[in-house]
Amino acid sequence: MDINGIFSEAFWYVAPLLVTLTTMLTGAINRRFQIKGSVKQAVSWLVGSVFSFCAWALGFISFGAPTWLGLVCLCVVVGLSSNGFYDIPVIKAFINTWFKKLNHAKELQD
Numbered sequence: 605m606d607i608n609g610i611f612s613e614a615f616w617y618v619a620p621l622l623v624t625l626t627t628m629l630t631g632a633i634n635r636r637f638q639i640k641g642s643v644k645q646a647v648s649w650l651v652g653s654v655f656s657f658c659a660w661a662l663g664f665i666s667f668g669a670p671t672w673l674g675l676v677c678l679c680v681v682v683g684l685s686s687n688g689f690y691d692i693p694v695i696k697a698f699i700n701t702w703f704k705k706l707n708h709a710k711e712l713q714d
Contacts, residue, residue: 610667610674611699618665619681619692626652626686645687652682 667674
C-alpha cells in the first residue's frame, strides 16, 4: 500500500476550505439548536465527514490507492482542525515526518 498518493498538494488546499465550512456550519447548528458539551464536537466531526465525502464525490479532490484511506485521512484532518485540536500546518508537518521515515527506510533497503 502506497500512502504517498493520499497526501497530495490538492489535499492541503481542500482541507482548510473544508475546515472553514465545517466550523461555520457547526457553529450555526450549535447556536440554532443550543447544543452544548461534547455533543458540539460530535456534530463537528459529523459535518466535517459529510463535507469531506462530498468533496471527494464531487471530484474536488482525488486520492491515490486506497481511496478509502485518503477519505478517512481527510475526515480526521478536517475533524481535528475544526474542533480546534490542531492547526493544518502542524498536521502537515507531522505527516511529512512519516514520509521522511518511509523514504529513509526505502533507501536502506536499496
